Amino acid sequence: MTIEIGQTAPEFSLKDQNGELVSLADFRGNKAVALVFYPFTFTGVCEGELCELRDDIAQYESSDVQVIAVSCDTQPSQKVWAAEKGWTFPVLSDFWPHGAVAQAYGVFNEAVGCANRGTFLIDKNGEVVDVFVTESLGQARDKSRYDEALARL
Numbered sequence: 001m002t003i004e005i006g007q008t009a010p011e012f013s014l015k016d017q018n019g020e021l022v023s024l025a026d027f028r029g030n031k032a033v034a035l036v037f038y039p040f041t042f043t044g045v046c047e048g049e050l051c052e053l054r055d056d057i058a059q060y061e062s063s064d065v066q067v068i069a070v071s072c073d074t075q076p077s078q079k080v081w082a083a084e085k086g087w088t089f090p091v092l093s094d095f096w097p098h099g100a101v102a103q104a105y106g107v108f109n110e111a112v113g114c115a116n117r118g119t120f121l122i123d124k125n126g127e128v129v130d131v132f133v134t135e136s137l138g139q140a141r142d143k144s145r146y147d148e149a150l151a152r153l
Helices: 044-055 057-062 075-085 100-104 143-151
Strands: 013-015 021-023 032-037 065-071 091-093 118-122 128-133
Touching: 013 091, 032 044, 044 057, 044 065, 044 075, 057 065, 075 091, 118 143, 128 143
Parallel strands: 032 065, 065 091
Antiparallel strands: 013 021, 032 118, 118 128
């Protein structure tokens, strides 16, 4: 079951592309978090979505929102991909235990072994204020949904 608006976001700690541990609690009281689950590193739709976030990062920063991307891929592959694409936001590895955080948020795809496309906007107090999930792995999230979500803060 996907986490719903009004719920407290499940806590997590995962390594980012640089091997640094990033926890949701790191941002509590300081920044809201746009937690962006994506299926696979080095794939076209995922790349397009994350590049769009990169290109609009000032919009998130000016709203005190930390963008965090998460997939079930390994940290070394995410490090290479993030460096190639110039992503400055954390790209977290939910590799082991495989998909545990995606499962906690209700977006783990058991059949494929990856995270579905799901975005959770979490306020500074740790409460989920918006959720949007696509219908299929190949369907990108619409940029306007991010704008709508930020307006809820």
